[in-house]
Amino acid sequence: RAKTTGRNRWMFYTPEMAEQIVQRREMEESLREGIKKEQFSLVYQPRYGHNSSRIIAVEALIRWHHPELGLIMPDQFISLAEETGLIIPLSDWVLKTACRDAQQTLHGLSVSVNISAVEFRSWQVVDRIREALQESQLDPARLEIEVTENATLWNPENSLEIMLALKKLGVKLLMDDFGTGYSSLSYLRNFPFDGIKLDKSFIDGMPGSDSANTIVENIIGLGKAFSLSITAEGVETEEQLQKLMMMECDETQGYLISRPLSLTALKEQIAALDSAAQERASQNNQG
Ligand code: C2E
Ligand code: MG
Ligand code: MG
Ligand code: MG
Numbered sequence: 001r002a003k004t005t006g007r008n009r010w011m012f013y014t015p016e017m018a019e020q021i022v023q024r025r026e027m028e029e030s031l032r033e034g035i036k037k038e039q040f041s042l043v044y045q046p047r048y049g050h051n052s053s054r055i056i057a058v059e060a061l062i063r064w065h066h067p068e069l070g071l072i073m074p075d076q077f078i079s080l081a082e083e084t085g086l087i088i089p090l091s092d093w094v095l096k097t098a099c100r101d102a103q104q105t106l107h108g109l110s111v112s113v114n115i116s117a118v119e120f121r122s123w124q125v126v127d128r129i130r131e132a133l134q135e136s137q138l139d140p141a142r143l144e145i146e147v148t149e150n151a152t153l154w155n156p157e158n159s160l161e162i163m164l165a166l167k168k169l170g171v172k173l174l175m176d177d178f179g180t181g182y183s184s185l186s187y188l189r190n191f192p193f194d195g196i197k198l199d200k201s202f203i204d205g206m207p208g209s210d211s212a213n214t215i216v217e218n219i220i221g222l223g224k225a226f227s228l229s230i231t232a233e234g235v236e237t238e239e240q241l242q243k244l245m246m247m248e249c250d251e252t253q254g255y256l257i258s259r260p261l262s263l264t265a266l267k268e269q270i271a272a273l274d275s276a277a278q279e280r281a282s283q284n285n286q287g
Pocket of ligand 3: 176177197199233
């Protein structure tokens with residue numbers, strides 16, 4: 001139990017805390033080893049465009065296949081990776097794998113990669129992304145970088161410069177989890193974002209909650225005024241999708257449309273959707 005008395009800070013470590021520290025250290029060690037042994041995979045979650053009624057992009061999401069613990073989700077190791085600096089080699093692997101998959105397999109689709117806000121504290125991020133593009137020969141216009149608004153807060157001038165350098169490379173910038181942080185769209189307008197991803201927490205309230213509907217509608221309106229593409233995250237029901245389409249939200253993503261898929265499953269899904277669309281088109285021509 002931690003206790004503060006007067007001007008002095010006394011820390012009492014309980015056995016549980018000691019255990020946590022040990023666990024953390026072990027976890028850090030196995031993360032380091034996991035990176036060395038490439039125990040990771042990417043799954044891809046489609047983003048669906050309303051105007052095109054097609055998959056127009058996919059988001060790369062990391063998974064860790066731990067030899068003893070099994071599948072570990074990113075929420076359980078990304079913050080540790082950020083605190084230990086291991087996020088850099090981890091993120092390099094994600095960037096290179098996603099760019100290679102997009103170039104070799106996902107013809108015509110854009111791929112988005114989540115980059116941690118802490119990576120935006122260094123100019124290195126520009127070189128690392130350039131290197132992944134060069135190595136894969138992927139058209140930079142097909143790579144999208146997702147960052148949370150935290151990336152703009154640490155040192156706004158510095159992050160603005162870094163983002164402008166990324167834009168110069170030709171990649172797109174998406175603001176992830178929009179609405180969960182402290183900044184506003186008018187603040188973000190000063191940064192060169194191409195689009196925003198509306199956080200799932202807003203979509204969850206739709207269409208039942210009037211306030212959720214109003215907030216989402218207003219963000220979509222403001223986004224359009226600022227020429228930002230709007231993606232709704234975490235769309236789970238048909239009702240949410242209908243409402244978002246009425247509000248002219250540009251893109252949707254969520255379990256309703258597709259869960260994150262392995263590269264193989266994604267290819268099958270794209271082929272199935274394409275043939276369904278072709279069938280509809282030929283039926284329309286006949287009828
Ligand atoms: P995110 O970038 O906001 O990704 C969306 C998360 O919501 C993903 O979880 C996705 O699987 C999940 N999701 C998508 N649609 C739905 C839905 O309809 N319902 C529900 N309940 N969930 C949905 P995931 O894959 O566990 O990733 C969690 C977070 O971990 C991501 O949030 C992102 O911040 C981070 N992350 C994932 N991969 C990477 C990575 O390669 N690098 C970094 N730095 N962060 C990553
Ligand atoms: Mg994301
Ligand atoms: Mg998100
Ligand atoms: Mg998130």
